[in-house]
Amino acid sequence: ANDLDRFAGLSGDLKIAGGTAHIPVVKEAAKRIMTLNPNIRITIAGGGSGAGIKQVGEGLIDIGNSGRRPSSKEIGTYGLALHKWAIDGVAVVVNPANAVTALTKDQLGRIFSGEITNWKELGGNDRGINLYTRDESSGTRSVFWKKALNKGDIALSANFVVSNGAMKTAVANDPSAIGYMSAGFVDQRLTPVVLDGVTPDAASIRNGSYKVARGLFSNTRGEASGLSRQFIDFLLSDQGQAIVKEKGFIPVK
Amino acid sequence: MTPPKIKIESLDFYYNNHQILSNINETIPENAITSIIGPSGAGKSTFLSLFNRLWETTPGARVEGRVLARFHHSFMDINTPKFSVTQLRRAVGMVFQMPNPLPMSIFNNVAFPLKLAGIKEKEAVQNRVTAAIKACGLWPEVKDRLEKKATTLSGGQQQRLCMARALVMEPEILLLDEPTSSLDPRSGAMIEELMVDLKQRCTLIMVSHQPDQVEKIADHIIDFTPGPES
Amino acid sequence: MTPPKIKIESLDFYYNNHQILSNINETIPENAITSIIGPSGAGKSTFLSLFNRLWETTPGARVEGRVLARFHHSFMDINTPKFSVTQLRRAVGMVFQMPNPLPMSIFNNVAFPLKLAGIKEKEAVQNRVTAAIKACGLWPEVKDRLEKKATTLSGGQQQRLCMARALVMEPEILLLDEPTSSLDPRSGAMIEELMVDLKQRCTLIMVSHQPDQVEKIADHIIDFTPGPES
Amino acid sequence: MSALVCCLLVLLILGFMIVTGLPLFGQSQAMDLLTGAWSPRNNLYGIAPMILGTLWISLLSVTISFPMSLGCAAYISVLGGHKKATVMKGCVQMMTGIPTIIYGFVGVFLLVPLIRETAGRGSGMCILSASLVLAVLIAPTMILFFIQSFDRVPRSWLDAVDALGGSRVQKLVYVVLPACVKGIVTGTVLSFGRALGDTLVALMIAGNAVQTPNSLLDSARTLTSHIALVSAADFESMEFKSIFLCGAVLYLITAVVILGARLIEKRGNHE
Amino acid sequence: MNRWGEKAVYALSVISCMMLFGSVATLLCYLLIKGLPALNLGLIFGSTPVGDALLLKRQVFDGIFPAMAGTLALILLAITIAVPLGLLAGIYMAEYSGRFTRNVFGFLFDLLSGIPSIVVGLFGFSAILFLHHHVSEALVPSLLVSALSLAFLVLPYIVKTTQMALETVPRQTRVTGLALGATKLQNIVFCLIPESFSTILGGIILAVGRCAEDTAVIMLTGAVASAGLPNSLFKGFEALPFYIYYISSQYADQAELNQGFGACIVLLLICATLFILAAIIQRKVKHTLLYRH
Numbered sequence A: 001a002n003d004l005d006r007f008a009g010l011s012g013d014l015k016i017a018g019g020t021a022h023i024p025v026v027k028e029a030a031k032r033i034m035t036l037n038p039n040i041r042i043t044i045a046g047g048g049s050g051a052g053i054k055q056v057g058e059g060l061i062d063i064g065n066s067g068r069r070p071s072s073k074e075i076g077t078y079g080l081a082l083h084k085w086a087i088d089g090v091a092v093v094v095n096p097a098n099a100v101t102a103l104t105k106d107q108l109g110r111i112f113s114g115e116i117t118n119w120k121e122l123g124g125n126d127r128g129i130n131l132y133t134r135d136e137s138s139g140t141r142s143v144f145w146k147k148a149l150n151k152g153d154i155a156l157s158a159n160f161v162v163s164n165g166a167m168k169t170a171v172a173n174d175p176s177a178i179g180y181m182s183a184g185f186v187d188q189r190l191t192p193v194v195l196d197g198v199t200p201d202a203a204s205i206r207n208g209s210y211k212v213a214r215g216l217f218s219n220t221r222g223e224a225s226g227l228s229r230q231f232i233d234f235l236l237s238d239q240g241q242a243i244v245k246e247k248g249f250i251p252v253k
Numbered sequence B, C: 001m002t003p004p005k006i007k008i009e010s011l012d013f014y015y016n017n018h019q020i021l022s023n024i025n026e027t028i029p030e031n032a033i034t035s036i037i038g039p040s041g042a043g044k045s046t047f048l049s050l051f052n053r054l055w056e057t058t059p060g061a062r063v064e065g066r067v068l069a070r071f072h073h074s075f076m077d078i079n080t081p082k083f084s085v086t087q088l089r090r091a092v093g094m095v096f097q098m099p100n101p102l103p104m105s106i107f108n109n110v111a112f113p114l115k116l117a118g119i120k121e122k123e124a125v126q127n128r129v130t131a132a133i134k135a136c137g138l139w140p141e142v143k144d145r146l147e148k149k150a151t152t153l154s155g156g157q158q159q160r161l162c163m164a165r166a167l168v169m170e171p172e173i174l175l176l177d178e179p180t181s182s183l184d185p186r187s188g189a190m191i192e193e194l195m196v197d198l199k200q201r202c203t204l205i206m207v208s209h210q211p212d213q214v215e216k217i218a219d220h221i222i223d224f225t226p227g228p229e230s
Numbered sequence D: 001m002s003a004l005v006c007c008l009l010v011l012l013i014l015g016f017m018i019v020t021g022l023p024l025f026g027q028s029q030a031m032d033l034l035t036g037a038w039s040p041r042n043n044l045y046g047i048a049p050m051i052l053g054t055l056w057i058s059l060l061s062v063t064i065s066f067p068m069s070l071g072c073a074a075y076i077s078v079l080g081g082h083k084k085a086t087v088m089k090g091c092v093q094m095m096t097g098i099p100t101i102i103y104g105f106v107g108v109f110l111l112v113p114l115i116r117e118t119a120g121r122g123s124g125m126c127i128l129s130a131s132l133v134l135a136v137l138i139a140p141t142m143i144l145f146f147i148q149s150f151d152r153v154p155r156s157w158l159d160a161v162d163a164l165g166g167s168r169v170q171k172l173v174y175v176v177l178p179a180c181v182k183g184i185v186t187g188t189v190l191s192f193g194r195a196l197g198d199t200l201v202a203l204m205i206a207g208n209a210v211q212t213p214n215s216l217l218d219s220a221r222t223l224t225s226h227i228a229l230v231s232a233a234d235f236e237s238m239e240f241k242s243i244f245l246c247g248a249v250l251y252l253i254t255a256v257v258i259l260g261a262r263l264i265e266k267r268g269n270h271e
Numbered sequence E: 001m002n003r004w005g006e007k008a009v010y011a012l013s014v015i016s017c018m019m020l021f022g023s024v025a026t027l028l029c030y031l032l033i034k035g036l037p038a039l040n041l042g043l044i045f046g047s048t049p050v051g052d053a054l055l056l057k058r059q060v061f062d063g064i065f066p067a068m069a070g071t072l073a074l075i076l077l078a079i080t081i082a083v084p085l086g087l088l089a090g091i092y093m094a095e096y097s098g099r100f101t102r103n104v105f106g107f108l109f110d111l112l113s114g115i116p117s118i119v120v121g122l123f124g125f126s127a128i129l130f131l132h133h134h135v136s137e138a139l140v141p142s143l144l145v146s147a148l149s150l151a152f153l154v155l156p157y158i159v160k161t162t163q164m165a166l167e168t169v170p171r172q173t174r175v176t177g178l179a180l181g182a183t184k185l186q187n188i189v190f191c192l193i194p195e196s197f198s199t200i201l202g203g204i205i206l207a208v209g210r211c212a213e214d215t216a217v218i219m220l221t222g223a224v225a226s227a228g229l230p231n232s233l234f235k236g237f238e239a240l241p242f243y244i245y246y247i248s249s250q251y252a253d254q255a256e257l258n259q260g261f262g263a264c265i266v267l268l269l270i271c272a273t274l275f276i277l278a279a280i281i282q283r284k285v286k287h288t289l290l291y292r293h
């Protein structure tokens, strides 16, 4: 049977917001659902993981996406129910022109703390290192910070970009750049860095050998019901998981 | 001499603290042309603006004393608050030194005061506008282009248009501030004739710089040339 | 009659596609006052602007035909590109209908043309300015307040100031557009006298509306009143 | 009536900013916030780097834009011919309609790499790039304002210069500019306000680093982009509340700028 | 000033013109080169058949049609709120206010016009959050909130241009109507407003342009990445500038990025259309205002 059948006869509004990495998948799913059933309206907004959790907790939206597991405090205060429907690596990326394509976690930490400031020190060309990072409410950042930097400092001189796309633009255009982003967004204009000998690809992320990874969550206040329930179930269905894969993320099933 | 239409009693005029007119006492005769003469800056235009209270639009202007006008039977002070300034201005027409047609068609310019007064019947408007234009001798020149912009008229034509506009409400008093100074002699003469004509229906008060004009048409003269004492 | 200073040959003037002047042929005598008369809108001001090419500042203005002026020995067409418009305007002074002093001191106003021409020697400037102001009979009235703003002068004084400004470059030709129409008779008479004085040094061309003025001072009259045929 | 409503709203916004920003003042001294560093992890919510970044970027952009705008305005209303001027004025008017987002978008792809390569260091996302784009962004407004004040120079003055044989440049230098000093200053000050308030250009181009900038090639964060960046944070968090302080500071700078402009205008009127 | 000085001044001004026009031309060219290939019906309507989309039979998902509609709805709404208020306030300021009120309100309006749009957005957002908590759960960031915030953003522009336009009507014209016996209101309606109409309209156009392009305000008050055609005042909506912003920050591949450039061109076209429309309205309306019997 078609996984979309579950929406037959349903109608109403569904408001989704939060993590930016989720959007391509959620958008595609929404498109399929609304094409089949015009009585359902799904609005999708970004805003970042923090905003997603907060907004769903406050009841402003129905589903709040987050690119990190909500903290236990957040789960407690809002009574959140979590639904993880994809795994996403956070890849460290550099410009394809960069000779340095493999780093150790230690090197990475020293780069981001501003200790190493030239690619020369890492065996690359004689170029200064330009750091790119994300803003504090970003789920990608918090995962990267915890798992790749071991909660180390990020230098003050780091440039802030607002999203995965902006990160891609910045790093793809800047030969001395280093940044990090959702592995699902990496394309041929960027080089993913081999970290501690592990390449961030579907296989290594799925089997857990690439450590800097996270789940993509959809959170609801209280157990999901109605449209939200059906939507999350759809994401977890075969068709939903196929979308996940198509958009470059790792399905959970 | 015709009976008085307006009486001015011990009138002072100030712009802020600057006194322009002091202790003026004058009488303006009805159905006659009163001409105001005097050097530039003597306060002639200001004096004229007393009769339709146009001075009120200038910030800082202030008047003391009384301006009595007889509109129906008895004299009334036109500066008392209960005297409606709108009514006053509809009964007192004014033609400025520089012709000032409004940016609309010739017809609408003349019809404008009627619109303001709320007169709407098409036919009445049509008739009164035509009559006013004819009275100013403008009819042959504009009858084919009533819909054209008034600003396309020549200076002399514009001046007569403004006159027609002032006349369309059939005012009892008509104020003219150097009405012919920007005109060529022929148009000027036309306006002079018109003024003499209007005497029968109106009281005219005119500021003029041209001594020959004053001599020719004025029935009464108010001279603002400062005496040797001031 | 004095010899000709300017000759105008088969001249047409257009604003965009609207013809203002057509086929004008006139001669302006030297050291004389030529008066231009005619009804409003006939093109008098436009005609005047031909002599210093001021019409060029109006978008859409266009001239056909020739304006020949004799500055040194032979007549030259002042509209040819090789005739510098700056030089021309320094040799042809102009006084407008409304006095237009610049927003600077009385002295600087008169010295302004010298500044434009790049004349810098203090003494020369001082002398020429004083001479020009004296020539206009303004010296006694302003000698104590040369540093005051020119706009503080009365209308008649301003007009004479503009005249002094036009004279400071010792122009060979002086254009005047209704120079007395915005003035009271006394100031007007003063300007008229000045013009008659200037004849000895200048060729004057004046637009005037006042028949008595024309009669009194003009040596030559160009009439723009349209004939019955037009 | 409606004027009243509007004014109440202004006061409301200001009041709102202050009320929501208050808890910050409780935690640490106000001075610390205004002069301190930003590091939410260490409970430091100082916005000094952002204030500096804002001032750098907006001042620099006005400095770049001012001569350019003055030149253009002079060309359009005095020096150039009438036909060209009409066309150019139309173009400038159209330019005010180019959405900010487009400047930002193109700036990222076009100007940022250029600056990086020319400078040979840094990421190209820096004060200089943002200021250059902002300078182009505010120029049309400034030009239109200048033209407006140039056009208010009485016709009779211009005629006087023309008739006395002054060239266009002389007309500009001796008459138009002196008469328009006031308008020029006011226009510049108001455009400064526009540069101050712009969010997207700085957000997309300036790099947003939270550091005290000390060269034009350094990345910097403005108050406005700080608001945009942090507004995604938890509503109850201190970070989020600190952006109200940013709002208040912006408000304050704007108010000072406008007061300045008005004072200049008043002065001019008295003369 | 000598000849060289003059030449230098002239050259400088020509250079500044070339710099400005050059940079804007570069910007537009770049945009065209990047965006033109993406500019086709697919960009606007996605995979939905054009007819169906226009007749609202089917929703458009990967096109910018909903964003265009959202932007138009937003502009319309914001302008309907701001224009009457702004005109009235402007008329009040110019014609009825006393000196004191004029000074104080004038300053406040100046201040208002100087508030950065992101601050206005922040205020709108906080206000709606407050209302959501304390008034009704149904109140969330939405089209109406965005429109109100935008209206608030452009209001001072309209007030100021209206006020300025009325105040700069020459005294001559101002007095003409009065001398003919117009009441104050009649004078404003029949003489002053028609006379200053083009300036006022200019202010409104600027305001419309501002509404069309502003991103910072709507980003915080209700614009979302995907919502379909706007169908309710109380829901989120799509808007072109936000779409562009979103694309620039979330694009997955080059094709999507090019769509962003295409959307830029569409937005530019919309703005240009508004300008041209305004020019036409200016002529037409002025004509009917003044020359109709």
Ligand SMILES: Nc1ncnc2c1ncn2[C@@H]1O[C@H](COP(=O)(O)OP(=O)(O)OP(=O)(O)O)[C@@H](O)[C@H]1O
Pocket (backbone or CB within 6 Å): B015, B020, B039, B040, B041, B042, B043, B044, B045, B046, B047, B058
């Ligand atoms: N709005 C004003 N504020 C202050 N002073 C004014 C104002 N209008 C006119 N004045 C002054 O009042 C005096 C009289 O002005 P008015 O216009 O009545 O003179 P006038 O006799 O009509 O002169 P003219 O023949 O030049 O028209 C003048 O000295 C003038 O400077």
Ligand SMILES: Nc1ncnc2c1ncn2[C@@H]1O[C@H](COP(=O)(O)OP(=O)(O)OP(=O)(O)O)[C@@H](O)[C@H]1O
Pocket (backbone or CB within 6 Å): B155, C015, C018, C020, C039, C040, C041, C042, C043, C044, C045, C046, C047, C058
């Ligand atoms: N800039 C312009 N564009 C188009 N037409 C113009 C322009 N200036 C003047 N005209 C027209 O040219 C004609 C001649 O104008 P001009 O100013 O030379 O008349 P004039 O004889 O000086 O009149 P007046 O006595 O009123 O000063 C008029 O019909 C006028 O409408």
Ligand SMILES: [Mg+2]
Pocket (backbone or CB within 6 Å): B044, B045, B046, B177
């Ligand atoms: Mg007067």
Ligand SMILES: [Mg+2]
Pocket (backbone or CB within 6 Å): C044, C045, C046, C177
């Ligand atoms: Mg003339």
